[in-house]
Amino acid sequence: MGLIFSKKKAPSRITEQDKAVLQLKQQRDKIKQYQKRIEGLLEKDRLLAKKLLNNGQKERAKLLLRKKRYQEQLLERADGQLQNLEKMTHDIEFAQIEIQVVNGLKQGNEALKKLNEAMSIDEIEKILDETREGVEKQQEINDLLSGVLTQDDEDAVLAEFDAMVADELPTIDDVKDPGVLELPDVPEDEIEVKKQKKMKEKVALEA
Known part of the structure; x- marks a missing residue:
């Protein structure tokens, strides 16, 4: 008989505030879709009322314009509801940011307190x-x-x-001037030989 291992579910990180924000945004999108549809109908009703008036059907044209006016009022109310939804969404999201800031300050305060206790x-x-x-x-x-x-x-x-x-x-003997070039000594015998050679050449020229 095999053992059945049940994998533990990770805790969900979605809070109630996140769910509320999601619902508000969904309602906002629905209202925007409704507004777009109404705006299209208003343009059609305006063109149809104008056509009925040209055909002499004044009463039907007036009735269509009354319907158009009522839809315009609904559109204005939808604008107000949309603004309320946007404001509430922003308020919830900003409140979440404030909570994060407060939690960060709390953790920082605790860390600072521990440091003060250590020293x-x-x-x-x-x-x-x-x-x-x-x-x-x-x-x-x-x-x-x-x-x-x-x-x-x-x-x-x-x-x-x-x-x-x-x-x-360092002493003077240890330091040598790199700018002074030391030449090797010339043998004195070689210098004497050169002098005698020059004297003989001079006597031969005078004779």
Whole structure:
């Protein structure tokens, strides 16, 4: 025997206000359709009354015009009902928006309340006091050290500091000027040979 699993229906998100708005819009559409149909009949009755008058049927023309006038009054009443429906629809939709805004403000207020509870004024003051105490303690240590050391000690500290800085700087031997081109040394023997050669050539030309 197999097991029958029943799928649970998801809760409907359509509210009573949504249903009311839908009904109002349906009624509005019906009234617009009615108006369109009446407007078409009014034009036909006007043309028919004019034709009857031309044919000498005055009474029938008057009767048709009375019918036309009555339909015009119905059309005006339909306009009023249509305006009421439009206003009521807008009012309901705007009320739904207001409810959403209020719910959003409510959730934001609750979140802000939780944040305020997580960081209370007392805790903030405690943190500030601890920070202030730490700064004051460090200042006291600096004051004590400054009072123990003499001027000679301060001079020795500064001299040691300057020496440490000098050790970190590169020396002259370590720095080479990239703009100076170093040429190789020319052998002195080669220069002497060239001088003797030039002297011999000069003596030969004079002889």
